Amino acid sequence: MNCYHPISRLLKSLSLFMALTFIAVNSQAQNPFNLDTLQAGQLMLNLTTNETTTVELDTLNVSMHFSAQGRDSTDLQAEVNRVIREARDILKDTDNIDYVIQQYNVYIIQDGRPNRNDPTWRAQQGIRMSSLNSEALLVMTARLQKAGLVVSNMNFSLSSAKLEEVTRELMDTALRQLQSRADSAAATLGKSRADLVEVTLNEGQNFFGGRPMMAMEMRAMDAAMPVPVAEPGESQVSVSINARALLSP
Numbered sequence: 001m002n003c004y005h006p007i008s009r010l011l012k013s014l015s016l017f018m019a020l021t022f023i024a025v026n027s028q029a030q031n032p033f034n035l036d037t038l039q040a041g042q043l044m045l046n047l048t049t050n051e052t053t054t055v056e057l058d059t060l061n062v063s064m065h066f067s068a069q070g071r072d073s074t075d076l077q078a079e080v081n082r083v084i085r086e087a088r089d090i091l092k093d094t095d096n097i098d099y100v101i102q103q104y105n106v107y108i109i110q111d112g113r114p115n116r117n118d119p120t121w122r123a124q125q126g127i128r129m130s131s132l133n134s135e136a137l138l139v140m141t142a143r144l145q146k147a148g149l150v151v152s153n154m155n156f157s158l159s160s161a162k163l164e165e166v167t168r169e170l171m172d173t174a175l176r177q178l179q180s181r182a183d184s185a186a187a188t189l190g191k192s193r194a195d196l197v198e199v200t201l202n203e204g205q206n207f208f209g210g211r212p213m214m215a216m217e218m219r220a221m222d223a224a225m226p227v228p229v230a231e232p233g234e235s236q237v238s239v240s241i242n243a244r245a246l247l248s249p
Contacts, residue, residue, distance in 0.1 A: 038246075039248070040249075041191075041248070041249035042246060042247065042248050042249070043189065043191070043246075043247040044244055044245070044246055044247075045182070045185055045244070045245045045247060046242070046243075046244055046245075047178050047181055047182065047242070047243050047244075047245055048240070048241065048242045048243070049174050049177050049178055049181075049240070049241055050174075050238060050239070050240045050241075051170040051171075051173050051174045051177075051238065051239050052170075052236060052237070052238040052239075053166060053169075053170060053236070053237055053238075054234050054235070054236050054237075055158065055162065055166055055234065055235055055237060056232050056233075056234055056235075057156035057157055057158050057232045057233055057234060057235055058132055058156075058158060058159050058162050058232070059130055059131070059132055059156060059157045059158065059159045060130065060131055060134035060137045060138070060154070060155075060156055060230060060232070061128070061129070061130045061153075061154070061155050061156070061157055062128070062129045062130075062137060062141050062151060062153070062154050063102075063126060063127070063128045063129075063151070063152045063153040063154075064087075064126060064127050064128075064129070064141065064144055064145075064149040064150060064151050064152060065102075065124055065125065065126035065127070065149060065150060065152050066080055066083045066084060066087075066124065066125060066126075066148050066149045066150070067080070067122055067123065067124035067150075068080055068122070068123055068124075069109060069120060069121060069122040069123070070120065070121060071112075071118045071119070071120055071121065072121075073106060073121040073123065076106070076121055076122070076123040077106060077123045079123070080104075080123045080124065080125050083147060083148050083149070084101065084125050084127070086147055087127055087144050087147055087149060088101065088127075090140070090143060090144065090147070091127070091129070091140070094136070094140065096131055096132070096133045096136055097129055097130070097131045097133075097136065097137055097140055098129065098130050098131065099127055099128065099129040099130075100127070100128050101125070101126075101127055102125065102126035102127060102128055103125070103126065104123075104124075104125045105122075105123070105124045105125070106121060106122070106123045106124075107121070107122060108120065108121055108122075109121070109122045126152065127144070127149070129141075130157075132159065134156075134230060134232070138227050138228050138229070138230060139227055141154075141227070141228050142225045142226065142227040142228060143225075145225045145228075146225040151228065154228065154230055156230070156232040156233055157235075158235045158237075163237065166237045167203055167237060167239055170237065170238070170239040171201060171239050171241070174239055174240075174241045175196075175199070175241065178196060178199075178241060178243050178245070179194070179196060181245075182194035182195075182196060182243075182245035182247070185245070185247060186247045189247060190249075191247040191248060191249055192248060192249055193247070193248050194245050194246070194247050194248075195245065195246045195248070196243045196244070196245050197244050197245065197246045198243060198244040199241060199242075199243045200241065200242040200243070201239065201240075201241055202239070202240040202241070202242075203237075203238070203239055203240075204237070204238040204239075204240070
């Protein structure tokens with residue numbers, strides 16, 4: 001005689017479903033629901049899902065600096081001031097490039113000659129620029145190179161607006177998937193409804209980096225500075241959601 005009890009059948013179905021879609025309860029996690037106070041026939045289930053997509057980096061960032069060295073620190077600083085002021089004036093005429101004037105440094109790089117108090121100084125100041133219009137920024141970089149600045153770093157990043165847009169889309173997909181799983185669990189266990197009662201969102205981003213290449217040399221002293229070349233890389237954006245679903249009769 002087959003004495004396959006309904007409770008055993010329920011437990012087998014529940015175990016199989018949880019093996020596919022549920023995560024174990026973390027003993028350290030805060031659970032505002034007391035399982036002892038659930039109404040008769042209610043079940044609390046833990047679910048998790050992860051959604052990932054790859055997007056092209058959309059913001060070009062360029063760091064440049066101008067430095068000069070010599071034995072007269074006053075003249076060096078005056079030269080740095082002139083060049084950085086000229087660069088700032090050029091940048092002020094643009095409306096699609098964000099920029100910030102960075103730290104100013106003046107320091108000794110070599111002690112003075114014997115019996116003379118004339119150390120060798122270096123004065124330096126930088127500019128950091130970013131733009132969604134990479135071509136415009138590359139042309140600006142060439143102009144500033146011709147003005148005497150040197151590229152110290154060039155890379156692509158993902159703008160906050162694009163990251164928020166992609167994250168929102170991933171979150172919507174993940175929530176629909178969790179609700180679908182909860183509904184399937186309810187149907188499997190003979191429950192009439194499933195409600196997500198607690199949701200925890202974790203966001204992540206992994207940069208694959210850009211592929212920048214810079215044309216730094218001039219064909220002749222009076223030639224125009226070649227425009228640097230840069231290609232955007234990609235970034236992997238992911239959203240992980242942990243949720244608790246309340247299944248009710």
